[in-house]
Amino acid sequence: MKIVRVVLIVVGAVVVLLAGAVAIAFTSGFQTWAARKALAGQSGVVTSLDRVDAGWQKTVVSGITVRTAGAMVTVPRVELDVPLLPAASRRVEIKKLVAQGWTVDLTPGGTAVDATTAAQATSAQAAAVFRGVLSELQLPVALTIGTVDLEGVVVLPAAAGQAPLRMQVKLTGGDLGPGRPGTFTLDAAATLAADAPVHSLKAHSVITAAMDTASTFSHLAVTTELDANGPQLAAPAHLVVLTTADRDGGGETYATNIASGGRTLLKVHADFPAQATKLTGTWEIAMGDADVAPYTLGLPLPQFRVEGGGEFSTEASFATVAASGKLDVATDKLANVRPDLGVLGALKITADFDVRHEGGATVRVNRLTAAVAGAKPVLHVQALQPFAFNPQTAELxxxxxxxxxxxxxxxxxxxxxxxxxxxxxxxxGSDVQGQFFLSPRTGGLSLRARTPLAVKGVTVAVAGQALVRDLDVALSPSFDFTAQGWQAGSGDLSVRSGGALLFALNARAGRLAGGHDPLKATGEWSASLPALLTQPLFAGKLALKQGEATGNFAASVDGRQEVQAKIALTKLAADPAPSAPPLPNVTLELRASVDPDHTVTFTVPIAVERQGRKSDLNLAGTLSHSAHQPVIDARVTSDYVWLDDLQPLAAPLASGGDRAPGEPAGRDASPIWAGVSGKISLALKKVVYGTDYELTNITGTVTLDAGAAKLDAFQARLGADSDVRANGAVTFDTQAARPYALKADVQVANFDPGPLFKALKPGQPATVEGIFNATSTLRADGENIGNLINRARGDVTLTSKGGKFRALSADLSDKIQKSSSTVAAIGGLIGAVTGKSQPAEYANKSQVAADIAKALSDIAYDQMTVDLTRDDALNFKVKDFSLISPEVRLTGTGEIRHAENVPILKSAMALSFQLGARGKLGEKMKHVSLLAATTDALGYTTCNIPLKIGGTLENPDASSWQNALLKAALEKSGLFNELLGK
Structure with a gap:
């Protein structure tokens, strides 16, 4: 016992110190100092004492405290009657040992033991050759014990929710010496809570010891009787534990017998003959939970019954350990140990075995049959022939x-x-089934599946929400072990649903023997995206009707971990119809390494290919840790990006989640960059939209911290001469209803929107061409990032010093030309009927109207200014529109109305303009009476026909203006008057 060992250490230290201190100073102060110094070097034990008083015949030590891992011992006073002179000659005569009021606290806590020292001690013990229990008890001194009187309290941990258990302990006895057997009595008693199953527990032990010499023992026996009483016990429980060790003629025998109510619960017998190199024995067990529950201090137990018996043996060096026998175990209500183990239900385990661990590594199986069953058989294992295997040499x-x-x-x-x-x-899902065989292989062992490991109808859910449903999984794992190393494989893992293959994997992992080479793993996989996307986890995430995903990976795990992976998405289609535009093929590669300090260095090239064109993106950098938070330092680069090729992916790859159409995404509880800080730099060489619209030399830095993501020094080139610059930040407020908030300033210089409009409507003239400067101040708030972008608001000012304006459609001149021919034809008909010739000016006025329409359909302006804002309703308000050309002036207001999930270029537009004209155009408009009498400050005469433009920016609709102009041209021609006879 550790307590006895500590007491002996204290006694030995005191005895040695007194013998040396007589010639120096026979004082208590010196003795206390010397004792403290001697005890200070005990590894894994912290000991303190208040005072040592040592005399020639008696020693008193006061205020002893000993702390070890999980235990603390306090002893107020120890009186030890040991003559010092005999002790100096290695004869320890303990005439009396008295300690009262001590406490041994075994509840959790205490001082941790030095793990290195403990491991070294364990290793040293394992390496020692067993010489017998009694032989190991040979003392370094000649010992006699007169009387012992120890009384105190042992504090034990109790069941959860109960106070620690205090047990009164008393050890008395003695009269031990050579040829004089000693007897000691140990009594312990504890009272538990009145409502506990057991409220009274008593132990009475009789310890007898016989010494054949002053330092060796020939007999040890401990007989312990345990008695338990409680309201839930049908009768008082009585358990007897008898343990003996005897030495006769140099050999030793050992026995342990536990009995209750006349039944033997456990019986172990072992023999270690003289000069023997092997310890052999037998064991029998027939024990259940009812036999031991009264003595577990209220700790919950499962129901169990264990029966069996057999033999065991071990060499004196413990190099070879063997066990054989039969064992039957029945258990139930494992939830008493851990609540979630209740799913195991009632189990029955049977085993018939003869196994041996020999030579430090070799495992020999002579006989092995084992089975586990619940309501029905679960699994069984059987050795088909005896074999021995050494995993260090792979010898079979x-x-x-x-x-x-x-x-x-x-x-x-x-x-x-x-x-x-x-x-x-x-x-x-269904029960897991399969069959495996362990077979010899050249230089080792091989485990193969005779039938695949299979399970059907697998459904996985978290918090009641299904992730996958009704999956059939089949796997044929393998394992090979040779002297060169080991390798494990997944076989052909397949996951199916309704007969359709969702996912397939073939992977391998292994390591060469010796421990110097890294663990390596490789594999290939494939997935059918349409079938996979029917599963709840992915439902609504991707709108794909066709597509395949394939990939491979390779990993090396050592002091430095390396991973390579490739993912390819091919044959993608959101609509399987032949006329549907093809989606790009996407390839992603990952190369990453993890250093011993957990710094991750990575490169992620992404390629998008469509119709012979290739877009590329590359993300590279490091991911380290600072204050337990990931810190990223990365760079996004690209040589060429075709937005036309990426754009078809936007719709099918858009996240739908489980929301109904048009339903917004939920509120983010944390920002999308949560838990990550650092920076990401941009360096994109060229981004192309359509055939003419190019964004080049894109640079900038995104900085992430706990509360914000900031965009600094963003700039790019639009075409040859245009520059884009932006700065801004997105912040996150956990308390706000819309936690994301955006503030940004954007400037665009020398921007020509012509290529953008041409890209939207290939083959048609751009609605607006010219060189523009734009400044904007943006703000937004949102529940999530997607919502934040859609809710961007602010003011934008556009200015241009020259260009083309084609919002008034050019096809009106053709309509009026046709109307002019119609006028001439009708006039000729009227002349034939009435005999009157029609004036040529009727047709001339129609031609003038056509000339006006043509001139307004393509206005070469000198100056254009547009001031607009996006309000809280997300509508674009045109606060002021002004266009000035040599012959035309347009001013007006209007709005572009917001609609959910509709881009701005396709949103409904309503603009109202006031047209003014002068010069040749003004003269023509006067000729057909389209101008009023008033003239503005710049000399433009106001048009008396309202000019309104609807439609969208992509397809403007000026039909109201066109119809009004056509009607005016026909009315002014005089033809209507002739038809009416006026």
Whole structure:
């Protein structure tokens, strides 16, 4: 016992110190100092004492405290009657040892033991050769004990929710010496809570010891009787534990017997003959939870019954340990130990075995049959022939190399058994079934599946929300072990649903022997995206009707970990119709390494290919840790990006989640960059939209911290002469209803929107051409990032010093030309009927109207200014529109109305203009009476026909203006008057 050992250490230290201190100073102060110094060097033990008073015949030590891992001993006073002179000659005569009021606290806590020292001690003990229990008890001194009187309290941990248990302990006895057997009595008693199943527990032990010499023992015996009483016990429980060790003629025998109510619960007998090199013995057990529950101090137990018996043996060096026998175990209500183990239900385990661990590494199986069953068989294993295997050398010894060694049959492991290991995840499905054989292989062992490991109808859910449903999984794992190393494989793992293959994997992992080479793993996988996207986890995430995903990976794990992976998305289609535009092929590669300090260095090239064109993006950098937070330092680069090729991916790759159409995404509880800080730099050489619109030399830096993502010094070139510059930040406020907030300033210089409009409507003239400067101040708030972008608001000012304005459609001149021909034809008909010739000016006025329409359909302006704002309703308000050309002036206001999920260029537009004209155009408009009498300050005469433009920016609609102009041209021609006879 550690307590006795500590007391002996204290006694020994005091004895030695007194013998040396007589010639120096026989004082208590010196003795106390010397004792403290001697005890200070004990590894794993912290000891303190208040005072030492040592005399020639008696020593008193006061205020002793000893702390070890999980225990603390306090002893107010120890009186030890030991003559010092005999002790100096290695004869310790303990005439009396008295300690009262001490406490041994075994509740959690205490001082940690030096793990290195403990490991070294364990290793040293394992390396020692066993010489017998009594032989190991040989003392370094000649010992006699007169009387011992120790009384105190032991504090034990109790069941959860109960106070620690205090047990009164008393040890008395003595009269031990050579040829004089000593007897000691140990009594312990504890009272538990009145409502506990057991409220009274008593132990009475009689310890007898016989010494054949002053330092060696020939007999030890401990007989312990345990008595328990309680309201839930049908009768008082009585348990007797008898343990003996005897030495006779140099040999030793050991026995332990536990009995209750006349039944033997456990019986162990072992012999270690003189000059023997092996300890052999037998064991028998027939024990249940009812036999031990009264003595567990209220700790919950499962129901169990264990029966069996057999033999065991070990060499004196413990190099070889063997065990054989039969064992039957029945258990239930494992939830008493851990609540989630209740899913295992009632179990029965049987085993018939003869196994041996020999030579430090070799495992020999002479006989092995084992089975586990619940309501029905679960699994069983059987050795098909005896064999011995050394995993260090891969040496295999068998009788028949052509015969398999071991059969493992999984009859049906319930998936519910995995629940205790899956936290909040719930898994259901059929039982897992499969069969495996362990076979000899040249230079080692091989495990192969005779039938695949299979489970059907697998459904996995978290918090009641299904992730996957009704999956059939089949796996043929393998394992090979040779002297060169080991390798494990997944076989052809397949996941199916309704007969359709969702996912397939073939992976391998292995390591060469010796421990110097890294663990390596490789694999290939494939997935059918349409079938995979029917699963709840992915439902609504991708709008794909066709597509395949394939990939491979390779990993090396050592002091430095390296991973390479490739993902390819091919044959993608959001619409399987032949006329549907093809989606790009996407390839992503990952190369990453993890240093011993956990710094990750990575490169992620992404390629998008469509119709012979290739876009590329590359993300490279490092991911380190600072104050337990990931810190990223990365750079995004690209040589060429075709937005036309990426744009088709936007719709099918848009996240739909489980929301109904048009329903916004939920509020983010944390920012998308949560837990990551650092910076990401941009360096994109060229981004192309359509055939003419290019954004080049894109640079900038995104900085991430706990509360914001900041964009600094963003700039790019639009075409040859245009510059874009921007700065801004997105912040996150956890208390706000819309936690994301954006503030940004954007400036665009020398921007020509012509290529953009041409890209939107290939083959048609751009609605607006010219060189523009734009300044804007943006702000936004949102529940999530997507919502934040859609809710961007602010003011924008556009100015231009020259260009083309084609919002008034050019096809009106053709309509009026046709109307002019119609006028002439009708006039000729009227002349033939009435005999009157029609004036030529009727047709001339129609031609003038056509000339006006043509001139207004393509206005070469000298100056254009547009002031607009996006309001809180997300509508674009045109606060002021002004266009000035030599012959035309346009001013007006209007709005572009917001609609959910509709881009701005396709949003409904309503603009109202006031047209003024002068010069030749003004003269023509006067000729057909389209101008009023008033003239503005710049000399432009106001048009008396309202000019309104609807439609969208992509397809402006000026039909109201066109119809008004056409009507005016026909009315002014006089033809209507002739038809009416006026």
């Amino acid at each position: 010894k068998i009788a028949d190399p052509a015969k398999e060694l071991l059969e493992l049959t999984i009859d049906g492991v319930p998936l519910a058994w995995a629940r205790p290991f899956l936290s909040e995840m719930n898994i259901s």
